[in-house]
Amino acid sequence: xxxxxxxxxxxxxxxxxxxxxxxxxxxxxxxxxxxxxxxxxxxxxxxxxxxxxxxxxxxxxxxxxxxxxxxxxxxxxxxxxxxxxxxxxxxxxxxxxxxxxxxxxxxxxxxxxxxxx
Amino acid sequence: xxxxxxxxxxxxxxxxxxxxxxxxxxxxxxxxxxxxxxxxxxxxxxxxxxxxxxxxxxxxxxxxxxxxxxxxxxxxxxxxxxxxxxxxxxxxxxxxxxxxxxxxxxxxxxxxxxxx
Numbered sequence: 001x002x003x004x005x006x007x008x009x010x011x012x013x014x015x016x017x018x019x020x021x022x023x024x025x026x027x028x029x030x031x032x033x034x035x036x037x038x039x040x041x042x043x044x045x046x047x048x049x050x051x052x053x054x055x056x057x058x059x060x061x062x063x064x065x066x067x068x069x070x071x072x073x074x075x076x077x078x079x080x081x082x083x084x085x086x087x088x089x090x091x092x093x094x095x096x097x098x099x100x101x102x103x104x105x106x107x108x109x110x111x112x113x114x115x116x117x
Numbered sequence: 118x119x120x121x122x123x124x125x126x127x128x129x130x131x132x133x134x135x136x137x138x139x140x141x142x143x144x145x146x147x148x149x150x151x152x153x154x155x156x157x158x159x160x161x162x163x164x165x166x167x168x169x170x171x172x173x174x175x176x177x178x179x180x181x182x183x184x185x186x187x188x189x190x191x192x193x194x195x196x197x198x199x200x201x202x203x204x205x206x207x208x209x210x211x212x213x214x215x216x217x218x219x220x221x222x223x224x225x226x227x228x229x230x231x232x233x
Contacts, residue, residue, distance in 0.1 A: 045224040091159050103212060107159030
């Protein structure tokens with residue numbers, strides 16, 4: 001069975017500080033996909049990134065960066081120079097290879113991030 | 118660009134009543150998913166359609182729940198004899214068939230159900 005753990009329930013940082021959200025996953029599949037979604041107060045899930053299990057390159061997109069380490073089954077998310085608009089609940093998710101099954105996402109419990117102005 | 122839409126956005130019902138939610142996926146998306154999200158939790162998978170075929174149902178989906186996707190377009194999720202434990206946000210997502218290296222699920226705004 002697949003499992004995603006986000007141990008940080010809530011994080012608060014002052015604006016402009018950097019913050020890292022942790023994600024640890026469990027799966028027996030050799031091919032899988034990892035995701036991060038943002039859920040602002042409006043409630044709609046916003047896709048941030050997808051990474052497949054064969055691509056361990058770190059990725060940077062503006063102030064966002066992701067560190068995928070297969071050896072520790074972790075897929076951490078860092079926001080640099082945080083802004084108030086980054087305040088939201090962030091979910092890490094895992095899915096199996098869609099070639100062999102459906103793409104249902106297994107989500108973690110989320111990390112509520114509050115940026116203090 | 119039309120995204121996934123869900124109707125209604127909010128529903129308040131009394132225990133024991135039946136409710137039905139609708140999801141309109143992005144046009145030409147073959148795959149459609151229903152998830153349920155309770156307060157303080159991540160979304161949990163309920164069921165999945167590929168075109169009109171319902172291919173998987175979670176154990177969370179009790180006999181009181183039924184989902185359909187006639188003609189492979191919009192989908193409905195019905196809950197019969199609602200219970201207070203059914204209070205949650207019901208999310209719909211869709212994704213296209215095709216290059217699986219590029220896929221992602223696009224989520225709708227959700228239907229918030231409150232059972233009193």
